[in-house]
Amino acid sequence: MTSKSSAKFNLRTVLAGLTLGLTLIVTLSAWTLDLTAQVPSATDEILRHAKYLASDELTGRGVDTPGISLARDYIAGEFAKYGLRPGGDGASYLQSFDVAVGVMMKEPSSLVLGHQATLAVNEDWIPLGLSTSDKAEAEVVFAGYGITAKDYGYDDYADVDVKGKIALVLRYEPPPKDDKSPFRKLPDSSTHAALRTKANNARDHGAAGMILVDLNHTGDEKTELISTRNSLWRGGNSLVAAQVKRRLIEKWLNSQGVSLTALKEKIDQGGKPASMPVRGATLQLQVSLQEVHRRAENVVAVLPGTDPILKKENIVIGAHYDHLGLGHFGALARESEGRIHPGADDNASGTAVLLDLARRLSALPAKPARTFVFVAFSAEELGLYGSRHFVTHASFLSSTKAMINLDMVGRLRENRVTVFGARSGESFSNLISETAGELGLAIVQSDNVGRSDHMSFYNRKIPVLHFFTGNHADYHRPTDTWEKLNIEGMAKVSDLVLLSALRIDDSKAAPAFVSLPSRPSTNGPGERPGFSTYLGSIPDYGANIDGVRLAGVTDGSPAARAGLKEGDIIIQLADKKIQNIEDLTAALRGQKPGDEVAIIVLRTGKPVSVKAILRARG
Ligand SMILES: [Zn+2]
Numbered sequence: 001m002t003s004k005s006s007a008k009f010n011l012r013t014v015l016a017g018l019t020l021g022l023t024l025i026v027t028l029s030a031w032t033l034d035l036t037a038q039v040p041s042a043t044d045e046i047l048r049h050a051k052y053l054a055s056d057e058l059t060g061r062g063v064d065t066p067g068i069s070l071a072r073d074y075i076a077g078e079f080a081k082y083g084l085r086p087g088g089d090g091a092s093y094l095q096s097f098d099v100a101v102g103v104m105m106k107e108p109s110s111l112v113l114g115h116q117a118t119l120a121v122n123e124d125w126i127p128l129g130l131s132t133s134d135k136a137e138a139e140v141v142f143a144g145y146g147i148t149a150k151d152y153g154y155d156d157y158a159d160v161d162v163k164g165k166i167a168l169v170l171r172y173e174p175p176p177k178d179d180k181s182p183f184r185k186l187p188d189s190s191t192h193a194a195l196r197t198k199a200n201n202a203r204d205h206g207a208a209g210m211i212l213v214d215l216n217h218t219g220d221e222k223t224e225l226i227s228t229r230n231s232l233w234r235g236g237n238s239l240v241a242a243q244v245k246r247r248l249i250e251k252w253l254n255s256q257g258v259s260l261t262a263l264k265e266k267i268d269q270g271g272k273p274a275s276m277p278v279r280g281a282t283l284q285l286q287v288s289l290q291e292v293h294r295r296a297e298n299v300v301a302v303l304p305g306t307d308p309i310l311k312k313e314n315i316v317i318g319a320h321y322d323h324l325g326l327g328h329f330g331a332l333a334r335e336s337e338g339r340i341h342p343g344a345d346d347n348a349s350g351t352a353v354l355l356d357l358a359r360r361l362s363a364l365p366a367k368p369a370r371t372f373v374f375v376a377f378s379a380e381e382l383g384l385y386g387s388r389h390f391v392t393h394a395s396f397l398s399s400t401k402a403m404i405n406l407d408m409v410g411r412l413r414e415n416r417v418t419v420f421g422a423r424s425g426e427s428f429s430n431l432i433s434e435t436a437g438e439l440g441l442a443i444v445q446s447d448n449v450g451r452s453d454h455m456s457f458y459n460r461k462i463p464v465l466h467f468f469t470g471n472h473a474d475y476h477r478p479t480d481t482w483e484k485l486n487i488e489g490m491a492k493v494s495d496l497v498l499l500s501a502l503r504i505d506d507s508k509a510a511p512a513f514v515s516l517p518s519r520p521s522t523n524g525p526g527e528r529p530g531f532s533t534y535l536g537s538i539p540d541y542g543a544n545i546d547g548v549r550l551a552g553v554t555d556g557s558p559a560a561r562a563g564l565k566e567g568d569i570i571i572q573l574a575d576k577k578i579q580n581i582e583d584l585t586a587a588l589r590g591q592k593p594g595d596e597v598a599i600i601v602l603r604t605g606k607p608v609s610v611k612a613i614l615r616a617r618g
Pocket of ligand 1 (some may be wrong): 320346347379407408452
């Protein structure tokens, strides 16, 4: 594969050479070498930045963790060192904005079972983070696992009426009875087990509220209740909902002659719902939740242009410096919640290269004609908040003519860099290929816009480029550490971006915006829509081949269970031929969680067929 892509690549360089004429190529190369040599990339500096930003002291740079301020001050300090002008609020480098980081409970919140005393919140019960702020007082209807799986003929709501009642539902889902079952065995789970699915389903059946109980919990009572933070679902909340400790609800229902344990047993054994109203058992639930907001800050620095006219135009180079913090939101490994997510590749790497570029551009003997604006964005992981705030500033918006984003540039492999959005600027495609060619880098241009801060600019019709060195199994996990960074590779990305930016600057006319054919998703990384079928393959976005090459597979995922591994090239899924990532996405969309599908991969050149049982994402 290496030889194939580099062969293609050389051919492209040769073709470009023929088109442009040899003289021009020679001139460009000389220009290039000269510029990269004038202020060379500094690997020791890049390493220092990345290592510090990804250190434990910076607590994963979560917007609600102390480390984010250290990162902010470090970046501002570097910008000052390079003699860059502050571009934030007032005369500072910081551009501050508000961001919702979660919810917290407030008064009044209460739960009363029958005629008992009010239960102690956080001790005996806890609001679910997805709850609305509301109250309900109604009779309890036991609604099994709260699942409606029509295709499979299982419906906990089939024989009970929960209209205006409070649905009492069990956490998780029934154990799978057969191969056709959409349910998964713990610790796996299907979309049916998701709290959000249960809450929406209860709402759709007209319930006034939902009470969750975890009969599977066997450990210490202290860990039985799900923290409000971890049961959070951003936006579109459906009904008032809480979790109560099993000991308390069982005792109360036992006094009404109902055994939850026996009902659960009945469902689990028989594979059929055992829903029933609990006549006369009335409870009162009130939940008040408040969004928790934090101030977050972009760090903005300006290198004024030298051309009297062109200096009114900006080229923005950006990278988000926030990450997942302790991984409460956005983390992929549930068991690692509460652990520091260092985010070395995502995105200490981009921030380090951003600083390298700011240093280099500000030190060039001949400064660029246009103004360069360097932005370290915050709150990207929560939903592109920082970049969205930046583009709402009229002055920046109207003067910004191009935006270059660095997000995950720390794992260069086979000298291959993926560039998203290259077709959003008229001249970008050729410019990138030529520049990369001179630096000995292979470029894979993706037709997608990609999903990071540059989206906020693209949505405002500004041409964008997003540089990316590819996905890996450590993405959004505590294992994304600085030791795994390719520092030399980051220096090469710095060269590539430096030259590309200078070439954009070098042209008289600002690049014209080109709308890309497929409408990009407006979801930020933290706003992914609901549930879809999940395989757990980590595509190698840079692989320039027929099929989807895997950069890895997620541990414990359907792909891992099916025996897929790094280097495999998926060429078929079920009856669909797979040529690219979009094919794979569409093929997965045509499947349901729980489906068993045949997947054909090329492994060391030979086709191998495996079977995977798909799961729900979410
Ligand atoms: Zn990122």
